[in-house]
Amino acid sequence: MAIPSSILSVFVLLSLSLSLCFAEIRLSEIRSDGRPIIPFDEFGFTHRGCLELNVSQISLSNPNPDLDLSKVGFFLCTRDIWFHVLQQIEDAAITCALDSNFIKRVYSFDSLKGAKSFDTLYLHDDADQYTLVFANCLQQLKVSMNVRSAMYNLDGETSTRRDYLSAGRTVLPRIYFLFSLTYFSLAGVWIFFLYKKRLTVFGIHFFMLAVLILKASNLLCEAEDKSYIKRTGSAHGWDVLFYIFSFLKGITLFTLIVLIGTGWSFLKPYLQDKEKKVLMIVIPLQVVANIAQVAIDETGPYEQDWVTWKQVFLLVDVVCCCAILFPIVWSIKNLREAARTDGKAAVNLMKLTLFRQYYIVVICYIYFTRVVVYALETITSYRYLWTSVVAGELATLAFYVFTGYNFKPEARNPYFVVDDEEEEAAAEALKLEDEFEL
Numbered sequence: 415m416a417i418p419s420s421i422l423s424v425f426v427l428l429s430l431s432l433s434l435c436f437a438e439i440r441l442s443e444i445r446s447d448g449r450p451i452i453p454f455d456e457f458g459f460t461h462r463g464c465l466e467l468n469v470s471q472i473s474l475s476n477p478n479p480d481l482d483l484s485k486v487g488f489f490l491c492t493r494d495i496w497f498h499v500l501q502q503i504e505d506a507a508i509t510c511a512l513d514s515n516f517i518k519r520v521y522s523f524d525s526l527k528g529a530k531s532f533d534t535l536y537l538h539d540d541a542d543q544y545t546l547v548f549a550n551c552l553q554q555l556k557v558s559m560n561v562r563s564a565m566y567n568l569d570g571e572t573s574t575r576r577d578y579l580s581a582g583r584t585v586l587p588r589i590y591f592l593f594s595l596t597y598f599s600l601a602g603v604w605i606f607f608l609y610k611k612r613l614t615v616f617g618i619h620f621f622m623l624a625v626l627i628l629k630a631s632n633l634l635c636e637a638e639d640k641s642y643i644k645r646t647g648s649a650h651g652w653d654v655l656f657y658i659f660s661f662l663k664g665i666t667l668f669t670l671i672v673l674i675g676t677g678w679s680f681l682k683p684y685l686q687d688k689e690k691k692v693l694m695i696v697i698p699l700q701v702v703a704n705i706a707q708v709a710i711d712e713t714g715p716y717e718q719d720w721v722t723w724k725q726v727f728l729l730v731d732v733v734c735c736c737a738i739l740f741p742i743v744w745s746i747k748n749l750r751e752a753a754r755t756d757g758k759a760a761v762n763l764m765k766l767t768l769f770r771q772y773y774i775v776v777i778c779y780i781y782f783t784r785v786v787v788y789a790l791e792t793i794t795s796y797r798y799l800w801t802s803v804v805a806g807e808l809a810t811l812a813f814y815v816f817t818g819y820n821f822k823p824e825a826r827n828p829y830f831v832v833d834d835e836e837e838e839a840a841a842e843a844l845k846l847e848d849e850f851e852l
């Protein structure tokens with residue numbers, strides 16, 4: 415097909431044109447922005463945390479020297495603190511978040527004294543998840559500036575080595591690497607199977623191999639990407655590879671689920687029109703989902719579009735997940751009808767059970783990786799954020815293993831397995847038919 419390759423090149427162009435150097439060290443440009451609150455990144459500090467803030471090219475829309483610039487500045491706060499601050503503002507105890515005694519004030523603009531830039535290093539000894547926030551409590555004041563923020567923790571008790579990954583994410587490189595090894599070994603096992611059972615191998619089995627290898631490569635890139643960020647605070651190109659593999663993995667996995675769901679290459683060598691349409695919807699949507707993912711990762715919450723991209727991503731993901739269920743439902747319906755009308759009821763019922771099982775497993779997989787993982791992410795403490803990643807990856811692994819095990823190449827393929835008794839009965843029936851014809 416010509417479509418995916420052209421889509422791919424557009425995607426690569428798009429992802430390259432977005433600035434890719436941003437990661438845990440983030441460069442943000444604020445241009446005549448009048449928002450009273452601008453959230454920047456969130457970061458899990460240990461008790462040896464640091465925030466490096468370098469702000470340059472500051473210009474205020476109102477250069478009046480009488481302005482009370484202590485009401486403009488940066489501070490750190492947790493979610494709990496933020497609720498307290500909102501409560502204080504509501505009670506009219508304070509008028510500006512920067513006046514609150516709960517927040518950790520990093521810098522307020524009254525210290526600028528006319529300068530156009532400042533650098534500050536804020537040492538943080540309170541272990542918790544903090545968000546860097548810019549507050550501008552002066553109405554009608556618009557601010558422009560370039561912000562470079564770097565948040566990191568110092569390793570151990572005495573070392574000066576920096577760890578740019580948030581407290582709950584610092585083990586992620588190792589986790590991704592382990593999972594990637596697992597998938598590479600699975601791919602090895604799969605190749606061995608394909609070789610041993612080469613007489614009963616279908617096209618779809620090679621497709622499954624491709625999906626496995628893409629998943630393994632994707633995890634490997636993610637491990638390298640995260641470990642590079644951990645050491646240097648920036649991604650340095652590894653993220654491009656990661657996004658490319660994510661994209662390929664995304665479309666191949668969804669295509670595989672659709673193909674297995676329709677029984678392509680097991681039951682029939684062709685796809686029906688409506689099944690092709692599902693693919694035509696899912697593949698472009700995956701492109702959109704991946705672009706949204708890049709936009710979410712590479713910009714930050716300070717961008718006004720950020721929330722929109724998150725919603726686009728969520729919506730597209732839900733639509734894709736629903737769309738891939740249709741072909742399985744159609745297959746189940748067809749098989750049920752076939753079982754009723756044609757004589758080989760036993761064979762068809764067997765296939766039907768397998769398809770039903772697959773349908774349920776796909777739903778569980780989608781539910782777990784979308785809903786449960788998200789819930790885990792929200793309820794676990796920031797220090798154990800990696801557990802939700804592990805849970806999601808384990809569910810994915812289980813899904814891959816289930817799919818591989820149930821649809822492996824086999825002379826007695828599950829699709830064609832019939833018990834001996836049934837086989838005898840079918841043979842009996844055939845003999846009778848033959849005799850009748852004679």
Ligand SMILES: *[C@@H]1O[C@H](CO)[C@@H](O)[C@H](O)[C@H]1NC(C)=O
Pocket residue numbers: 466467468533534535
């Ligand atoms: C940012 O500010 C910190 C703290 O003052 C300083 O050590 C660092 O060199 C600055 N970085 C840049 C890129 O200006």
